Amino acid sequence: MPIFVFQWFDMNKTQLIRAISQDTNRTISQEKITVVLDTAVQVMKHALDSGDSVKWSGFGTLTVKNIPPKRLYSPVKKEYVLIESVRKIVFVEHRKQKSYSESMSILG
Structure with missing residues (x-):
C-alpha cells in the first residue's frame, strides 16, 4: 500500500x-x-x-450549513441592510485517534 x-x-x-x-x-x-x-x-x-453530509474516514466531514439572514448596519448608507440567508460548506477535520500506548498510559 x-x-x-x-x-x-x-x-x-x-x-x-x-x-x-x-x-x-x-x-x-x-x-x-x-x-x-x-x-x-x-x-x-x-x-x-x-x-447530505460527505464523511471521509480519517480525513473529515463536509456538511452544508444554512446561515440565517442578518440585519447589519451599513456605515456607507447609514441605515440597516438585510443580508439574505446563504448556504455554506463547512469542513470538520476528524480528530486523530490516540495511539495504543497513549490510551494505555491513561488507563494505568
Missing part, C-alpha cells in the same frame, strides 16, 4: 494528480486519476446539493 508523502504547501489539482501518480509508481495513469478525482468531486457536490 503506497504511503502518500506530500510537502505542506498549497497544492493545485495538477500537482495532486502528479503526486498520486508518483506514489503509485505510475501504475495508474494521470488520465485515470483525473477521471476518478473529477467523479469524486461531482458525487460530493451532488450529495451536498441534496443536503
